[in-house]
Amino acid sequence: MAKPVVREAARRRRRPTRSGTVLSEEIIVGTALRVLREHGSTGLTARRLGAALGADPSTLYRYFAGMDDLTRAIGDELMGRALEGWTATGDWRADLRALGRAIHASYLAHPQAAVLTASRVTGRPREIAVDETILGILRGAGLADAVAVGVYHAFIDQSLAFAALDAGSLALTEEARTGDEEMWRSTYARLPAESHPNIAATAELLARRMPHSAYPMALEMLLDHAAARVARSGT
Amino acid sequence: MAKPVVREAARRRRRPTRSGTVLSEEIIVGTALRVLREHGSTGLTARRLGAALGADPSTLYRYFAGMDDLTRAIGDELMGRALEGWTATGDWRADLRALGRAIHASYLAHPQAAVLTASRVTGRPREIAVDETILGILRGAGLADAVAVGVYHAFIDQSLAFAALDAGSLALTEEARTGDEEMWRSTYARLPAESHPNIAATAELLARRMPHSAYPMALEMLLDHAAARVARSGT
DNA sequence: AAGGTAAGGTCAACCCTGTTGGCATAAGAG
DNA sequence: CTCTTATGCCAACAGGGTTGACCTTACCTT
Known part of the structure; x- marks a missing residue:
């Protein structure tokens, strides 16, 4: 792995992308959910997600080890939302x-x-x-x-x-x-x-x-x- | 669709492939199961299945509308096997x-x-x-x-x-x-x-x-x- | 038995995909 | 103010599904 992923907590520098948006795991996952809704369950691609974020596809690899890792983060997001909308x-x-x-x-x-x-x-x-x-x-x-x-x-x-x-x-x-x-x-x-x-x-x-x-x-x-x-x- | 799929029942001519094997939906699905077992759930590709069959990948499109159609045929095969191994x-x-x-x-x-x-x-x-x-x-x-x-x-x-x-x-x-x-x-x-x-x-x-x-x-x-x-x- | 039709196998090409190595740049530490 | 390096970008790779054109030969008709 030539490009080790930096943990979100340890992330210091927040350099804006060419189109001006500042990335984060949260923003990427949220945008991925939108892309999925608009383009279907097979429509989430690195290139498309990059375009939706206004960033180069390869930038995603600074945040996730690969599309598979991103997928698991999306799943965890859904789990988190389930627990938020629940009270004992x-x-x-x-x-x-x-x-x-x-x-x-x-x-x-x-x-x-x-x-x-x-x-x-x-x-x-x-x-x-x-x-x-x-x-x-x-x-x-x-x-x-x-x-x-x-x-x-x-x-x-x-x-x-x-x-x-x-x-x-x-x-x-x-x-x-x-x-x-x-x-x-x-x-x-x-x-x-x-x-x-x-x-x-x-x-x-x-x-x-x-x-x-x-x-x-x-x-x-x-x-x-x-x-x-x-x-x-x-x- | 430039190449309409012929229903298995209506299939008349059985022309052997370059390597000699004669294809059929049954043989293709069976080989697909083998390829899946050997290469994993993401390892079934048109090119690989073609190679396993000794046929050009595009030949598959004479039998199935696409990889998605083939996938559904595989699922039906599993259902059929379940019913075969069952008696009332x-x-x-x-x-x-x-x-x-x-x-x-x-x-x-x-x-x-x-x-x-x-x-x-x-x-x-x-x-x-x-x-x-x-x-x-x-x-x-x-x-x-x-x-x-x-x-x-x-x-x-x-x-x-x-x-x-x-x-x-x-x-x-x-x-x-x-x-x-x-x-x-x-x-x-x-x-x-x-x-x-x-x-x-x-x-x-x-x-x-x-x-x-x-x-x-x-x-x-x-x-x-x-x-x-x-x-x-x-x- | 001869001939015609088209089914079905093959080939080359298209645009898509995830992923990576090298490079440029600016954020933040000192 | 300078230096380091995190982070974004670019170009390129191998491999994916799919298609249109071509060719060959199995089969039906005569």
């Missing part, structure tokens, strides 16, 4: 539900960015803060460590996995205006009842439900499971 | 559990391919066959259509979402031998107890559990939920 109440079940929805919503607020990042563990500070919070809620509810870790694992993986999946269709819909509901109606509703009796019988219900996320339902299932464990540990 | 017994709960595990296992058998495809709905024939099967199991169990569609939605999305997530770490581990468990131990176990008391208290449990999939647990939660609905509908 003391009711573990309500808190966990709210946190799950906050994570899901934070990623879905930037579907194109979520597609890139949601299926990756970043190991960055704000993701770790979320993990700490979840474990705190579960242990605070009275679950034994082993059980808390199990529920935590299912919770975070489920939240991220659904965020990635749901963001995928959302981003796709916005990129190519195919209309997902239309796809369901056009593809699935046309299947003959002889070969696909079950799809044919439920085509209308499918078309109405599939464009929406199954995450809320999965989240409630997880909360039910956790509640059962909490009740058992209480006796 | 008549016990809805056992059948659904087995099918979920078959889907999950089929994708994880090709982690690099799964990363590319699991977060996408292909709308291709074998994916539709899986959907039809799931709905058949649930309706056969006696669930009302609206409930069956809801459980189906959660089931298929959960299975695909976890497949994508789990494949991600699996593919990553195989690509860059970083060792995911090591990452957990090195990053999370080092956090000071003052700032991260809950992670610190459960670090060992986390390191042991996080490298494994949370899908089995999530699947059982879904089956419990479905069983409750079946019981209610029976009364």
